[in-house]
Amino acid sequence: MGEPRLPRKCLSPARFSSSGPVCSGWWRSADGFAVRIDKTRHLSADGSRSALVSCLQSAAAVRARSRRQTLAAAARWSRIPPTRRAVARRASDGKVTSAIGRAGGDIGAIDLVEVRKKTLIRDLTFKASDERHGQQVVERLKAIDGIKVAQVSDRTFLMHLGGKIEIKGKIPVKTRDDLSMAYTPGVARVCMAIHHDPAKAYTLTTKGNTVAVVSDGTAVLGLGDIGPNGAAPVMEGKALIFKEFAGVDAWPICLATKDVDEIVTIVKALSPVFGGINLEDISAPRCFEIEERLQKALDIPVFHDDQHGTAVVVLAALINALKVVKKRLGDVRIVITGAGASGIATAKLLMKEGARHIIGCDRAGAIYAGRTENMNPMKEWFAKHTNPRRVRGTAGDALADADVFIGLSGPGVVSLKDIKTMNRDPIVFAMANPVPEIQPEEVGAYVRVMATGRSDYPNQINNSCCFPGFFRGMLDVRAKRVNDQMKLAAAHALASIVAKGELSDEYITPSMFDARVVPTVAAAVAEAAVKSGVARKQHR
Incomplete structure (x- = not known):
């Protein structure tokens, strides 16, 4: 005869109350439950961390209509002697929720996984600020007497198990006839059609x-x-x-x-x-x-996204930010930290759009004509075409009286003191990830428009708003190459999605989840490719 299971009504979370500061996972009724824990940690898309905790929960003290019924039921269902009821009650006294709460965790979902002879297995999810914080919560749970943390995993890692993509067929192959067309012998005719006209590879x-x-x-x-x-x-x-x-x-x-x-x-x-x-x-x-x-x-087309995708989304955001502060691109002074691929490409595209006053900075400070320290051919280009006044010194020195700061470098490059030296209504794009050049909380009211590369702050500037639509547009017209006309068109298209009446300090660029982004960018890129003569087919 099979092992009797706890009745469903005894397992319902609605029958219990949480004794900890965060809503529940370690269930506690008037009779109490002894709980052991199996915990798994997760990382969400925005970088917050959570944990999945499997609770092995003793069923020794299931409440019934009377004390006698309770003890009999507990002994029968869990096969735990009634003499252990006090131990079960004490062990369940909110230790898990209290431990998670004291560690600063935020409990989420709780699921019953399995009922065993003497235990219940529960999955409990909690959030933490980062990986280190998540581990601190785990260690607190491990320290509880009678609690076993049996398994730890991370939901970002779980998402990646086996990879995130796969190849799927577009047509079914269920009969010999299907096979003969999809593969040999029928496929030979298609092969020869492409051999005689290579352009048919695009359609076949x-x-x-x-x-x-x-x-x-x-x-x-x-x-x-x-x-x-x-x-x-x-x-x-x-x-x-x-x-x-x-x-x-x-x-x-x-x-x-x-x-x-x-x-x-x-x-x-x-x-x-x-x-x-x-x-x-x-x-x-x-x-x-x-x-x-x-x-x-x-x-x-060959498209280095670290260069051109970044340049497009920065220009789009800057077009709208300048509308907010009522300044013109040709008049403002711009400081860019980071003279790598994205920094140089961004400077080039801004200049194509009309920017005239750009100073590029790297670890050695402002880049200027005649500088010899830490130079390479691309920085030589930077020195030759930007910083006409030959400003020297640190990035902080270069920010004096600047209107725009574009950070494509790393954390701590500039300070609040540096930001305070900028011109009226400064625009700050601190795009280093995961830690920006300066935190939005630091600059506060000293900055008119603040943007980062992160999703947990307003005005996220992200390449994902560019490259899907950019390639969609190029593929639609079978473009041969990428040119500046296409990049400028993409930037203006992206900026146009935020209507004039919607523009504000905290809304200068659309989210990648805005359904208008990809088709709008794709159409602009395709049209620019056709007009500039690099398309093989017309845009519909």
Whole structure:
């Protein structure tokens, strides 16, 4: 005869009250429950951390209509002698919720997983501010007598189990007839059609909707050179965004080489099956040479998102921020920290739009003509084309009387003291991730328009508002290359989504979840490609 299970009414969370400062997970009734815990930690999309806790909960003291019924039921269902009822009651006295609350955790969902002879298994989810905080909560739970933390996992890691993307067939293959057309012998006719007219690859294969996301793992997020395997989750994530937001099929290609010649050769060899190349997380200055050489060699667009995606979203946000403060791009003084791929590309695009007063800064300070310290060919370009007054000193020195600060560097580059020296109604884009150059809380009322690269503050400036729509537009007209007209068109299209009546200090750029973003950017890019003569087909 099977083991009797606790009646459903005894397991209902509604019958119990939480004894801790945060709503429940360690259930407590008038009779009490002894609980042991199995905990798993999670990381949410915005960076907050939570934990999943499986509670092994003794059923020794299930409340019934009378004390005698309670003890009999507990002994029968849990096979725990009635003499243990006091122990069960004491062990359940809100220890779990209290521990989580004292550690600053925020309890979320609680689920009953399994009923055993002497225990109940529960899953409990709680949030924490970061990984370290989550571990502190775990250690508090482990320290509770009678509690067992049996398993720990992270919901971001769970999301990545087995990867985030897959290949799926578009047609069913259920019969011999299906197989003969999808594969041999019928496919041979399609092969020969493409052989005689290579342009048919756009309509008879996936080429017309497929992008390669290529990285060597040398400049991944703020992590630096972590190699091709370490870069793979980022490239998969990018491929997922391509598909989910723009319907573009993208595939991560992480290369185990840092040699520029080898990277160019490999990508050229792979290019026939792709309609575009997205270069990603390749360190400067190599990224400039790789992109330039590939674009010259290939007849499909090559787009380094760290450069051009960043430049597009920054320009879009700045167009609207300047409307808020009623200033003109050609008049304002702009300081950019970070003379890497994104910093230089942003400066170039701003100048194409009409910016005239830009000062670029790196770790050595302001870049100016004649500087010899920490220079490379791209910084030489920066020195030659920007900072006409040859301002010297630190980034903080350069900010004196500036109107706009664009941070594409790292935390702590500028201080509140530096921000206070800026011109009236300053605009600050602190875009370093995960920690911006200066925190919005620090600048407070001293800044008129504040933006970051983070989703937990207003005005998030994110490349994801650019690259899905940008590639969608290029693929739709079978563009041969990327040019400045397309980038400027994308920036203006993105800025236009925020209507004049909606513009404010805290709303200068749309969210990537705004359904208008991808089609608006795609249409603008496609039209610009046609007008500039780099499209193979007309935009519908």
